[in-house]
């Protein structure tokens with residue numbers, strides 16, 4: 001069978017391709033020369049499959065899409081607290097190049113506007129940027145020297161911002177050098193396939209889906225995607241998050257990325273921009289994808305069925321019966337809260353209790369801890385508890401074959417069996 005996904009993505013390009021409105025970014029002379037009709041879309045899954053359609057091998061400068069990745073590298077290098085001292089996380093409601101700082105602290109409001117991005121850039125060196133961006137993309141990326149020179153010649157507004165940052169003591173480095181480094185960062189060449197993989201690395205918790213390299217720590221990606229969700233589309237961020245609902249970032253060369261946590265990275269390229277500096281057709285493609293594929297993060301999932309219970313034969317061929325609780329779906333906080341409520345309201349009436357995880361597909365850390373606490377309390381109440389965990393969701397097995405024990409604390413060791 002031929003996968004229908006590229007056909008679908010091509011169809012999305014066809015239907016969104018007709019709109020010729022919007023303008024090229026004229027304030028950077030080299031960008032004003034771009035072919036306005038280029039159009040591309042790529043989707044990268046967190047297990048490393050990339051689908052690309054249209055002009056998916058055409059390179060363009062990354063521009064402001066560099067901001068979330070530079071922010072990620074700064075967070076990885078300095079930690080959240082140090083970075084927060086310099087740059088906030090509040091949406092500004094202003095244009096990307098506004099000369100604005102927070103009133104009481106003098107910090108830029110967020111790392112997605114230029115003031116914040118210049119400050120972030122001053123925290124990392126050029127080599128970190130080049131190596132880091134290449135690691136996110138999974139290939140060596142290069143700078144477009146023409147775009148770099150062209151923007152640097154006309155970068156007075158960014159110089160003004162950098163000097164303003166210095167005057168507030170937020171940036172201590174040489175203002176001209178910071179602008180130069182930041183402009184270089186914006187001039188890195190990428191394709192939509194690169195961008196989709198870079199976004200997928202964020203969506204995958206910091207591990208590049210194809211190379212398997214851990215690029216940034218897991219907790220960094222949550223911070224970055226949260227800031228993309230609230231500030232990534234500048235003064236259109238609220239509109240964007242309500243209609244599309246995907247953490248995103250746009251760039252003035254016409255690129256646009258979205259990172260869907262745990263699922264995929266998306267990227268489009270179409271150079272004509274709306275008045276916010278976001279790609280006109282890129283926004284349309286994202287609206288369409290979000291609607292068609294149910295990608296809006298605030299979409300409410302169907303309710304989880306978390307527990308069934310009954311009296312069954314004991315596992316492992318042991319004689320007798322036990323009171324079995326069969327857990328289902330995700331063992332997260334809400335799922336385990338239900339289990340704990342059942343156990344508290346209607347305590348098991350037999351001394352032998354079996355917790356069966358056969359139909360569980362995911363165990364979150366909080367769910368694991370709640371489950372272990374439930375086991376500990378059942379044992380202290382005088383029950384004999386056994387866990388059935390064929391997929392080793394609790395990571396209790398010493399190797400692939402043997403049954404194991406779960407240390408529930410207070411000297412309580414609970415047998416964990418591979419099969420019912």
Ligand code: GLN
Pocket residue numbers: 063064065096097114151158183186250251252253277
């Ligand atoms: N390099 C551009 C600038 O600083 C990036 C802006 C953008 O992509 N929104 O003006």
